[in-house]
Amino acid sequence: MLPISIGVSSQSVSAPAFAASLSNDCPEPEVALFGQGVPSQQGALDFSVTPSGGSGSYTFSWQLQIVDSGGGMVSIASQGTTNQAAFSQSTVVGGFNQGLFASVRAKCIVSDGVASNITLESDPVGVIGLY
Numbered sequence: 001m002l003p004i005s006i007g008v009s010s011q012s013v014s015a016p017a018f019a020a021s022l023s024n025d026c027p028e029p030e031v032a033l034f035g036q037g038v039p040s041q042q043g044a045l046d047f048s049v050t051p052s053g054g055s056g057s058y059t060f061s062w063q064l065q066i067v068d069s070g071g072g073m074v075s076i077a078s079q080g081t082t083n084q085a086a087f088s089q090s091t092v093v094g095g096f097n098q099g100l101f102a103s104v105r106a107k108c109i110v111s112d113g114v115a116s117n118i119t120l121e122s123d124p125v126g127v128i129g130l131y
Contacts, residue, residue: 019054020050020108022108022120022121023050024106025046030127030128032128035094039092040091042091044091046087046088047062047087049087051110053112054115055113055115057112060108061082061108061111062107063108064090065121068101070100072096073095074104092127102126102127104124105124107122
């Protein structure tokens with residue numbers, strides 16, 4: 001007689017790799033402000049994230065960040081909507097140092113609820129004060 005072996009065989013099934021990319025969809029290379037205390041138009045700062053793999057149940061946490069305020073030339077007026085793949089409702093507002101260079105960028109943390117979060121940052125977008 002041959003010995004009989006009873007047991008459980010297990011194979012681990014791994015989820016597809018989780019990845020994401022961020023796109024700068026700003027219609028212009030630089031965002032124009034229209035005066036001190038006046039916000040930029042919604043959609044002037046436009047970014048999107050394309051996730052792939054993972055569980056497919058994605059969440060997005062966006063934040064607009066000031067890279068260089070131009071010594072007070074620009075500040076953030078509104079962060080806009082944050083839990084979507086597209087981020088286009090944020091606005092900046094003109095400050096008191098008209099004409100100085102300023103720049104902002106978008107940061108997004110993407111999660112699929114299973115793998116580690118992915119943090120993405122856009123390249124800086126120049127902001128010009130028009131006074």
